[in-house]
Amino acid sequence: MKSNQEITAGSRTYLRVSFKAIRPWMKPKIVVGGVFVFLLCFMGVFAPILAPFDPNAQDLLKTLQAPGWWAGEHFLGTDHVGRDILSRIFFGARISLVIALTVVLISGLVGVALGAISGYFAGLYDFIIQKLVEVVWAFPPLLLAIAVVAFFGQGLGILIVALVLQRWIPYCRVSRGQALGLRSRDFVYAARCLGASNTRIIGVHILPNLMQATLVIGTFAMADAIIAEASLSFLGLGVPPEIPTWGSMLADGRTYISTSWWLALFPGLCIFFTVLGINMLGDGMRDIFDPRLKRSGSGTG
Amino acid sequence: MFKYLTRRIIGTIPVVVLISLLVFMLVQLAPGDPADILLSEEATPEDIAAARERWGLNEPVYIQYWRFLVSAVQGDLGTSFRYADPVLTMIADRLPATIELAFFAILLAIIIGVPLGVWAGARPNSWVDNIGSFFGFFGISMPSFWFGIMLILVVSGFLNLLPSAGRETYGLAGDPITGFYILDSILTRDWAAAIDGLKYLILPAIALGTNMLGILMRVTRSSVMEVMNEDFVRTARSKGLGERVILWKHVVRNALIPIITVVGLELGTLLSGSIIVETVFAWPGSGSLLIEAINSRDYPLITGTVLSYTLMFVLINLTIDLLYASIDPRIRFEK
Numbered sequence: 001m002k003s004n005q006e007i008t009a010g011s012r013t014y015l016r017v018s019f020k021a022i023r024p025w026m027k028p029k030i031v032v033g034g035v036f037v038f039l040l041c042f043m044g045v046f047a048p049i050l051a052p053f054d055p056n057a058q059d060l061l062k063t064l065q066a067p068g069w070w071a072g073e074h075f076l077g078t079d080h081v082g083r084d085i086l087s088r089i090f091f092g093a094r095i096s097l098v099i100a101l102t103v104v105l106i107s108g109l110v111g112v113a114l115g116a117i118s119g120y121f122a123g124l125y126d127f128i129i130q131k132l133v134e135v136v137w138a139f140p141p142l143l144l145a146i147a148v149v150a151f152f153g154q155g156l157g158i159l160i161v162a163l164v165l166q167r168w169i170p171y172c173r174v175s176r177g178q179a180l181g182l183r184s185r186d187f188v189y190a191a192r193c194l195g196a197s198n199t200r201i202i203g204v205h206i207l208p209n210l211m212q213a214t215l216v217i218g219t220f221a222m223a224d225a226i227i228a229e230a231s232l233s234f235l236g237l238g239v240p241p242e243i244p245t246w247g248s249m250l251a252d253g254r255t256y257i258s259t260s261w262w263l264a265l266f267p268g269l270c271i272f273f274t275v276l277g278i279n280m281l282g283d284g285m286r287d288i289f290d291p292r293l294k295r296s297g298s299g300t301g
Numbered sequence: 302m303f304k305y306l307t308r309r310i311i312g313t314i315p316v317v318v319l320i321s322l323l324v325f326m327l328v329q330l331a332p333g334d335p336a337d338i339l340l341s342e343e344a345t346p347e348d349i350a351a352a353r354e355r356w357g358l359n360e361p362v363y364i365q366y367w368r369f370l371v372s373a374v375q376g377d378l379g380t381s382f383r384y385a386d387p388v389l390t391m392i393a394d395r396l397p398a399t400i401e402l403a404f405f406a407i408l409l410a411i412i413i414g415v416p417l418g419v420w421a422g423a424r425p426n427s428w429v430d431n432i433g434s435f436f437g438f439f440g441i442s443m444p445s446f447w448f449g450i451m452l453i454l455v456v457s458g459f460l461n462l463l464p465s466a467g468r469e470t471y472g473l474a475g476d477p478i479t480g481f482y483i484l485d486s487i488l489t490r491d492w493a494a495a496i497d498g499l500k501y502l503i504l505p506a507i508a509l510g511t512n513m514l515g516i517l518m519r520v521t522r523s524s525v526m527e528v529m530n531e532d533f534v535r536t537a538r539s540k541g542l543g544e545r546v547i548l549w550k551h552v553v554r555n556a557l558i559p560i561i562t563v564v565g566l567e568l569g570t571l572l573s574g575s576i577i578v579e580t581v582f583a584w585p586g587s588g589s590l591l592i593e594a595i596n597s598r599d600y601p602l603i604t605g606t607v608l609s610y611t612l613m614f615v616l617i618n619l620t621i622d623l624l625y626a627s628i629d630p631r632i633r634f635e636k
Binding site: 131134135136138139140141142143146147148150151152153223227230231234235236237250253254257258261264265267268271272275276279280283 | 446
């Protein structure tokens with residue numbers, strides 16, 4: 001039977017080991033970024049519980065009320081039709097989160113798949129996919145999305161398609177580059193000698209090796225998607241007006257900027273801190289995973 | 302160099318053709334009949350039938366595309382149906398404003414971003430670096446449209462220092478020569494108008510340039526840090542050169558190439574950013590023209606603007622590539 005002391009000593013070693021494992025993650029960038037991202041997720045997931053009012057409930061007797069803080073009824077004030085700004089911010093977080101995650105996931109899947117195929121098979125596939133990349137990438141970012149929404153009309157689905165249309169490209173480029181390098185590595189030869197099919201080689205040997213880079217790109221892509229969604233909503237080209245989003249709140253706020261600053265200030269702060277948090281998190285992750293990636297793609301829209 | 306130049310220019314042609322195909326397909330794939338979409342809402346069925354005939358919409362798609370391509374090459378992008386003016390002239394009228402804004406935004410980003418990055422990169426992890434990195438994060442995370450609104454709120458609203466919308470005080474500028482108001486005013490030695498133009502330009506340029514400033518700062522920093530570790534820097538140090546000479550003569554020169562590349566890459570983001578910033582500041586450029594066109598469902602104007610924006614971006618990229626090759630001879634001999 002172990003003595004008490006031994007058990008404490010044992011668990012202490014265990015603690016030390018696990019601390020070592022998380023120590024590279026305990027950087028200010030990652031912790032601060034993580035807190036912001038956590039807040040976004042928390043606000044988005046629990047919006048119905050947190051929100052004191054219905055985000056779309058209008059109260060025309062209480063329009064453009066200044067923030068009441070703890071004393072008033074409306075913590076962050078009301079907008080031009082008397083909707084509670086705090087509630088709209090919570091629900092806006094939800095939309096930002098849903099759109100950004102969907103866009104990042106779909107574009108990641110498409111981009112990594114095409115990139116892996118392009119790099120692994122090379123030849124004709126590579127040529128076709130790379131021409132496609134070149135053409136789509138020739139559009140200034142956001143312009144293609146603006147054009148798609150302009151022609152196909154507003155809607156959540158259209159918006160996501162419009163954003164994915166260009167955002168798979170960074171994944172594709174990086175995955176292709178890595179797959180090109182991986183295809184001539186020994187373990188891929190070995191798998192081929194053992195009779196593995198191309199599908200199996202890509203699935204089992206190539207894709208897992210693309211994951212780290214994909215994760216880093218995905219983090220930055222998330223920030224980019226949030227800004228892009230907000231920009232489109234700001235221009236009135238995002239989701240339909242009955243869905244509260246930070247971008248459309250800003251567009252409303254712009255109209256009343258000279259009299260009611262709170263309409264534009266709070267949703268903008270939310271976008272800024274969310275994007276800042278994601279960027280910090282991504283930057284920290286890149287430092288840990290692959291210092292070589294340092295110079296590729298850190299921009300946002 | 303000539304060989305590289307021709308190869309790059311010829312390589313651009315298929316991309317341009319495919320871009321036009323994509324824009325053409327947008328109209329084709331949009332829900333509804335193109336004639337229906339391209340005509341205003343008051344059109345009668347007879348009008349639509351006539352328009353289908355006139356625009357050759359009864360022809361096979363590939364012939365339609367060929368016509369679209371040929372007329373686009375000849376500079377005919379169609380006619381706006383809100384203003385009944387040729388799309389190309391409308392864009393050409395608005396383009397100088399956009400270029401003027403973009404130019405000053407880039408200038409701002411370079412003047413502040415690069416020295417800040419050099420400063421931070423030369424002393425990694427010092428307080429200078431920390432402040433610089435904060436600015437970098439601030440720049441890349443700041444949504445330009447919100448920053449613009451806040452600038453209007455504080456600088457124009459509370460402080461009442463600068464105008465918040467438009468390009469000039471009405472009636473102050475003379476007749477346009479180039480369409481670039483500030484350049485025009487300088488050419489005609491109308492200093493009052495030049496200062497007036499600058500006043501209108503400052504806020505939009507800050508809003509548009511901040512994002513690029515952040516990116517430039519970060520790239521410059523990491524580029525300088527990388528070059529600082531090179532052997533020739535150690536050599537320069539060992540022969541007793543001063544730190545300042547080493548930094549500005551040896552390091553910055555070698556760190557410039559990635560910086561130029563990033564300026565080129567970010568021009569696209571800047572172009573699409575200008576669409577939004579122009580809307581915020583009611584800047585009469587081609588970006589706000591696009592948004593006006595979308596709001597009034599002026600489809601020929603939308604396709605025209607999208608196409609010209611994209612071509613502009615392709616041309617910029619080509620220029621940057623060529624510039625890049627002339628700076629770094631190794632690029633020319635790749636492939």
